[in-house]
Amino acid sequence: MTTDPSTSTPTRALIIGCGVIGIHHGIVLTKHPDFVVTALVDPKPEATEAVAKKVVELGAEEPVIYDSIAAALESDTVDLAVVCTPSGYHIDNATEVIEAGKHVVLEKPLDVSVARGREFADVAAKAAANGQLVSVISQHRFDTGAAIVRKAVQEDRFGRVTSGLATMAWYRSQQYYDSGDWRGTWALDGGGAVMNQGVHTVDLLRWFLGRPVEVVAHTAQLAHERIEIEDTATATVRFESGALAAIHMTTAAYPGLTARVQVHGSLGSAILDNDELRYFHAGDGAVSDNLREAKRTGNQAEEMLGEKASGGDEFTGSRNKPDGFVAGHSRQYDDIAAALQNGSQPLVTVEEALLSLALVRSLYVSATLGQPVAFDDVLNGKYDDLTVTVNAG
The missing domain is CATH 3.30.360.10 (Dihydrodipicolinate Reductase; domain 2)
Structure with missing residues (x-):
């Protein structure tokens, strides 16, 4: 599923979840020469309309609004989906995209569950072997x-x-x-x-x-x-x-x-x-x-x-030279575009995102238990069933 750089056309992007971060991705993708926003999905009509309006204001064609992720993926207007839903939905949404044979980018964090993250890492590895790109946003690395x-x-x-x-x-x-x-x-x-x-x-x-x-x-x-x-x-x-x-x-x-x-x-x-x-x-x-x-x-x-x-x-290397919050995401999309063109791995893989998710989870597990925890124990599932809590002060 790689693209010949000499004959490439912009990658057609679906934004799943059109809240604040969805609007942001709509701006970044529309400004980027290697992408075009063609489709939107969100249960709130006002949310999809806001993203569509912003895309048009930036000079691009109005994206099509779909009632469901499945409908958008079946439309033959999407090459890559960007998951901008609440964190607990990330892996479910991304898995649906992968099963449809499309590339996928997940906003941070990978998910809320290390156990689900481990399972998804296997799914992502198989997708990568099939030529599909799977990456997680970590724009500050750029x-x-x-x-x-x-x-x-x-x-x-x-x-x-x-x-x-x-x-x-x-x-x-x-x-x-x-x-x-x-x-x-x-x-x-x-x-x-x-x-x-x-x-x-x-x-x-x-x-x-x-x-x-x-x-x-x-x-x-x-x-x-x-x-x-x-x-x-x-x-x-x-x-x-x-x-x-x-x-x-x-x-x-x-x-x-x-x-x-x-x-x-x-x-x-x-x-x-x-x-x-x-x-x-x-x-x-x-x-x-x-x-x-x-x-x-x-x-x-x-x-x-x-x-x-x-x-x-x-x-x-962003050719758009964006400012502020847009800059890091645009640089990461430079990396994603290069990976799509070259058939290479993006800098931020699911495995990398899983390690950072496990570190956050380790913090919560330690605070809940009131004791030190081994990172590998958390990563490998020892505390998967632990319900974490917080001191209400």
Whole structure:
């Protein structure tokens, strides 16, 4: 199901779920030269109409609105479906797409269940062998700064990575949680500050530091009502490399601050704040005895960003040069388009998304049990039947 780049036409996309994130994907896909939005599905007519209107405003033909996913997939107007429904529906929707022989992209997270994620990983592997693309949105891996840090870690430029930090201090009002019956539920949201809002930040931490080994966590519901999930969580994580990390996630930090990832090693450090590379220092194989001078002159962030801007960076290759929230998704769709054309694997596979989902689940399991948990135990199903809970504060 690959495409010859020399004769390729835009990939025809179906958006399943036309809420806020569905509108966003509609904008990104319409602006992208390799995609066209041809079909929409959502049980709410006003939602599909809003996406269709936005697509037309951007100069494209109006997509067809279908009553069901099955009808859209049978229409012969779809090559790829983008799943933007509540998290608990992701795998069911994606499986239907795969069974119809189409490519599929799932918004984050992969799902709310690690057990279902494991089963779907097998489905996705068979689909990939059949030439179908299956990818999960993790757009911040495509941020320029994140790509720089990942490359530096791979090249051991930070020396031995010793520690990391993932923190997200955001705010969500009570009205936000009251705005939909699925919000704030374990069944469809899969969790709160960590699963819903913080999963991208956790994903970057894991991408940089490697495979987790053990998690110790606490969760609480401290500033909201009428929800099942946490609005505040903390955790420590030990990785296979020996590196240690701290995770802090909250939607109760009024009026809402930033998300930050830090990586520290024996020869250097990096800080990403609100998706931008704020600090970067990588040693040349030795440390300076003049620490004061090293601190004063040690920030190489601008230098590294300059190299990327002038070096044809593969992670900033969006031809649309979008701004803000659109940028990361557009870069990921660059990767998806390339994978479709070349018959290659996308950067973010289901297996990768499953590892990040398992890390989030490990945090919830530890908080529920009040004890450390082994990451592999969670990933391999030991706690599949555990009902996770949160301290209501």
